[in-house]
Amino acid sequence: MPNFLSTLLQSLQGRRTDMAFLCHRLLSERGEASQTAIAQEIIAVYRSMRPQDRPAFFEMLSREFSPDEAAVRRAAVEYERAPGATSLAALSSAVEAPRQELFRRINTAPGGTETLVQLRGDMLSLRSDGATFDPLDSDLRHLFRSWFNRGFLRLECISVKTSALILEKLIRYESVHEINGWPDLLRRIQDDRRCFAFFHPALDDEPIIFVEVALSKGLTGDLGPLLDVNAPVLPPDKADTAIFYSINNYLKGLRNVPFGNFLIKQVITELAAELPNIRTYATLSPLPFFSRTLRDNQNADGFTPERLSRLLAEYSKSLTAAAGRRDPADALFKLLERPASHRDVLDEPLRRLALAYLTRARRDGKLYDPVATFHLANGARLERINTFGNLRPYGLEASSGVTVNYRYLPSELEENHERFVRSNQIRVPSSLFNDHKAVAAEWDPAAPKAARENTR
Numbered sequence: 362m363p364n365f366l367s368t369l370l371q372s373l374q375g376r377r378t379d380m381a382f383l384c385h386r387l388l389s390e391r392g393e394a395s396q397t398a399i400a401q402e403i404i405a406v407y408r409s410m411r412p413q414d415r416p417a418f419f420e421m422l423s424r425e426f427s428p429d430e431a432a433v434r435r436a437a438v439e440y441e442r443a444p445g446a447t448s449l450a451a452l453s454s455a456v457e458a459p460r461q462e463l464f465r466r467i468n469t470a471p472g473g474t475e476t477l478v479q480l481r482g483d484m485l486s487l488r489s490d491g492a493t494f495d496p497l498d499s500d501l502r503h504l505f506r507s508w509f510n511r512g513f514l515r516l517e518c519i520s521v522k523t524s525a526l527i528l529e530k531l532i533r534y535e536s537v538h539e540i541n542g543w544p545d546l547l548r549r550i551q552d553d554r555r556c557f558a559f560f561h562p563a564l565d566d567e568p569i570i571f572v573e574v575a576l577s578k579g580l581t582g583d584l585g586p587l588l589d590v591n592a593p594v595l596p597p598d599k600a601d602t603a604i605f606y607s608i609n610n611y612l613k614g615l616r617n618v619p620f621g622n623f624l625i626k627q628v629i630t631e632l633a634a635e636l637p638n639i640r641t642y643a644t645l646s647p648l649p650f651f652s653r654t655l656r657d658n659q660n661a662d663g664f665t666p667e668r669l670s671r672l673l674a675e676y677s678k679s680l681t682a683a684a685g686r687r688d689p690a691d692a693l694f695k696l697l698e699r700p701a702s703h704r705d706v707l708d709e710p711l712r713r714l715a716l717a718y719l720t721r722a723r724r725d726g727k728l729y730d731p732v733a734t735f736h737l738a739n740g741a742r743l744e745r746i747n748t749f750g751n752l753r754p755y756g757l758e759a760s761s762g763v764t765v766n767y768r769y770l771p772s773e774l775e776e777n778h779e780r781f782v783r784s785n786q787i788r789v790p791s792s793l794f795n796d797h798k799a800v801a802a803e804w805d806p807a808a809p810k811a812a813r814e815n816t817r
Contacts, residue, residue, distance in 0.1 A: 380406060381421050387466050388459060400470035407476055415483055419494045426460035427496065461500050474508065474563035477501065482614035502617060509561060509569070509615065511623045516631070519556040519571070521547070526566050531556065534568065534611035537647065538588055545590055549573055553595040555603075557628045559620060569615060570624055573607040574632070576600035580643055582747025582764050584756070587645065602641040603632050604766075622739045629769060642769040643744055646732050647751065648760040651718050654729055655761070656694070662723035664714075666690070671803040672717055676710040700762050701752055711748045715763045717800045719743060720787055736767040737781045740774030742788035743767060 380403065387399040410418065436455040440448040467473045481501045484494055517523075519531065532540045540546050550556050558571035575587045576595060580602055586592050587606050605628075608621060629642050658666050669690050673680065677689040683706045684692035693710060696703045700711075720743070722729040728737075737743070743765065750764030751757075773788065780786040789797055 380418055381425060384422070384426070384463055388463055393469075396466050397470050400467045400473060403467055404470055404472055404476045407480065412483070416487060416492055419484055419487075419492075419497060422460050422463075423494050423497050426458060426463055428456055428458050458496065458500050460497065461504060464501065464504055468504075468508070474561075475567075478505075478564075478612055478614035480614065481505075482612065482616075485613055485616060501614075505615060505618045508563075509618055509620055511620065513561055514559040514569075514620060514623070515562070516624070516627050517558055517560060518631070519558055519568075520550055524566065527558075527568060530566070530568060530611075531558075531571065534571070534609055535573075535607065536609050536611065537607040538573075538584070545588075548590045548592075551594050552597055553577075553600065555628075555632070557624065557631065559624055567612075569612055570608070570610045570621055572605055572609075572624055572628055574628065575604045575606055575645075576636070576639070577602045577604055580604070580641060580745065580766055580768075582645065582745060582750040582766060584645060584751045584753070584764060597636055598638055600636070601638060602643065603629075603636075603639050604643055604645050606645040621735065625739060625769065626774075629771065642771075644736060644741070644765075644767045644769075645750070646736065646765050646767060647756065648715060648718060648730060648763050648765060649732060650729060651715060651760045651763060652697075652758060654718055654722055655714065660722075660724065662726075663729065664717075664722065668717075668804055669714075671806070672713055672800070673710055674803075676706075679706050680710065697761055700757065701749065704749060708748050711761060711763060712746050713796060713800060715746045715748075715761075715765070716793065716796055717804060719746075719765065720789075720797060721800060721804045733765075733767075737787055738778060739769070740776075740778035740781075741767040741769045742773065742777055742790070743793065744790055746793070 383399060383403050383406065387396060387403065390396045390399060407418070432455045433452075436448070436452040440452045442448075464477055468477060481498065484498060484501075487494075519527070528546060532542070532546055540549065548554070553576040555574040555576070556571060557574070558568035560567065561569055576597055577587075577600055578595065581587070581604065584606065587604065605625065608624070610616065610621060632639055632642070654660070654663050655669070657663055658669075664672075673689040673693060680689045680692040680696065681687060683703055684695040686692040686695055693707075696707055700707055719728075719730055719733050728734045733743075745766040747764045747766070749762050751760060752762050756762055756764075777788050780788070
């Protein structure tokens with residue numbers, strides 16, 4: 362090792378755990394080799410840091426590496442006085458937090474990207490304890506959106522030839538529908554199944570996001586056959602539908618980094634080239650907060666008692682008779698304790714409530730359901746609601762057994778995307794249009810008709 366690097370590392374030993382010193386030193390160094398050496402020290406210290414010490418580190422990054430407010434004001438005044446390329450560049454430089462350059466330099470060291478992704482994941486985990494570091498999070502998301510853009514991602518189709526290390530990670534990372542060991546995994550990659558994953562060159566053997574696909578004859582809303590290890594294998598040339606039934610982004614540090622939409626659209630392109638007989642591309646998706654939202658009567662933009670009563674009025678007689686309860690909402694929740702035993706009674710009210718949840722319930726001004734938001738923003742349309750589509754315990758607990766199909770029609774994607782993100786319009790098929798008008802009327806009967814229309 363060159364003498365200057367040996368001297369540098371020796372000088373750091375006494376302050377190796379002083380992260381403020383190391384971070385300031387990294388920003389002040391000009392030599393590439395010395396920057397890399399200090400970045401490696403920071404990575405090593407962070408990885409050895411106790412969880413209870415991380416909030417203080419995040420606080421230090423937020424406090425000591427934020428933009429200089431006085432410099433920002435001076436640059437803004439100068440730009441106002443003399444607008445132009447030079448003053449604009451100075452303003453842009455002033456408003457960028459120094460920690461962004463700090464993160465870029467950390468990223469040059471081996472393991473830098475992995476450590477920064479872990480850092481953001483650790484930071485997001487603290488939100489459950491009430492701690493927020495929004496400026497720090499914003500800077501990391503800004504960088505990750507560049508570092509993880511589509512041009513850097515590599516799409517792979519997972520098969521039995523894929524390394525055992527990656528296959529084991531798929532088993533561990535699957536969070537939507539648990540993979541119960543190797544027989545279950547192998548069934549999910551047989552001839553009538555596909556699994557596609559995005560990989561990034563800085564994260565070796567790490568599937569940063571993956572989607573599981575079932576090939577079938579016709580659209581289905583029943584999850585059971587798709588997850589049945591003993592289900593017969595359908596010859597791929599006999600299939601006409603590709604169903605995306607699970608999408609997983611395991612790395613918490615990459616949450617809200619928008620590459621999932623690229624994955625689905627790329628997979629559609631890959632499948633269309635391989636299997637020209639596929640005519641329908643759709644999902645079989647959960648409604649992850651449906652059960653919780655039904656019972657949350659404190660959310661003014663959700664299922665208030667008055668809304669729930671109006672939505673269930675048409676089914677009041679059958680619900681109360683079946684449950685032996687006077688109030689239809691109480692009757693509904695009683696029957697949902699054993700929904701499979703009351704299919705005939707629950708079918709229509711559940712479908713209507715699910716439609717209201719998917720299209721009307723809001724939280725912080727946005728659709729309550731994150732899965733719906735994801736697919737609708739990608740340009741999909743709400744195709745079909747399936748009561749009793751997932752009767753597994755986790756499906757009953759989160760979604761009251763309901764599943765939903767979102768359909769991806771390549772000819773509609775761009776128009777649907779624009780209408781959803783610009784004016785919250787949701788495309789639904791003719792089979793749901795009358796129900797949707799009824800839901801809109803009952804959700805807010807005092808609103809003008811034009812204000813209720815958010816579908817086509």
